[in-house]
Amino acid sequence: MSDFTLTSLYPQIKSWLDEDDLIRNFHYTRTLNGSDVKLYLKIKSPLTLAGADYFAATFAALGANPAHFEFLRNWDGKEFKNGEVIEFPEAFPFKLAVTGERLALNLLQHASSIATWTKQHVTLAIKKNIKLLDTRKTTPGLRSLEKYAVRVGGGYNHRLGQTDAxxxxxxxxxxxxxxxxxxxxxxxxxxxxxxxxxxxxxxxxxxxxxxxxxxxxxxx
Known part of the structure; x- marks a missing residue:
């Protein structure tokens, strides 16, 4: 689990949800009916998981119980094989699942791709006693997530800001x-x-x- 708290991520999460107009038109979410549904993640390629806090914060910001994501948050850094399935033990209201799924998946996939790439290259570099450092050339608005994903993959953060060095x-x-x-x-x-x-x-x-x-x- 990272050092992030879910509530500390809410401002960013809500700004991203607002790109789909889901904050101003939150009544849209409340009007979605349907029974509770089960969530699962199907792994389509080998990966090192990262970004679970952002995944959890997306649904928690929409009203889901944060405790339902605790197991996933403890799995950051875990490696998964193609075809594996991560099942969530609790059911979720359909309106929360369908509203938060795209943002949550985008963040999880982005972080996991960075962690996976980093882990692959760290595995090669460590044989020569080389450490892998990242750069400050992060995606605007995603620095914390991307820097964290590098650490999950076994890399090291070089500079968090322009004046760190x-x-x-x-x-x-x-x-x-x-x-x-x-x-x-x-x-x-x-x-x-x-x-x-x-x-x-x-x-x-x-x-x-x-x-x-x-x-x-x-x-x-």
Whole structure:
């Protein structure tokens, strides 16, 4: 289970539900009749499960009992084979199931695909004592989910925000007087000396970065 609480996810969940106009027109959900239905997830390809909190929060935000999803939330990181079926022990009102299913599945599938890809590559990298780190190039609005999915897959989060570490990129070098000029600029801004990363392109830049004491090197 992640560190997320379901209620902390409600604002995002409700904003996504609102894309389907389901908050303003919530009476639509209440008018859907039908008996209770059983929910199940059919696995169509091998995967590492991730995003169960978001799946649960979607239905809980619509009024479902959060306790009914507790078992699934404990399965983040579990591997499933093609054809396996996850059955929910409790029945759900049809109106909740049909209203929340698309958003819940989208979030679960997205997170699980990231966790699965990460796990596959971590399995290869660990043989060479290599750690797999993610980037800050996340989908707008989904950073917490995507970063969490990387951790579920065995990867490591590199930067959660732009100022977690100062990264000297080509545009910095072009505008700030090369690698040394950019390095001095970041130091003068109060950047932690050991938390500066430099993007380099050749051995000469590597030597310069080492002479400056930069410990984190990125090959782009």
């Amino acid at each position: 100062w990264m000297i990129k080509d545009n910095h070098k072009s505008c700030l007087g090369g690698l040394k000029g950019a390095f001095e600029f970041f130091k003068n801004q109060g950047a932690f000396y050991n938390n500066i990363i430099a993007e380099i392109h050749d051995l000469a830049e590597l030597k310069q970065a080492q002479d400056l004491g930069i410990q984190h090197i990125m090959l782009d």
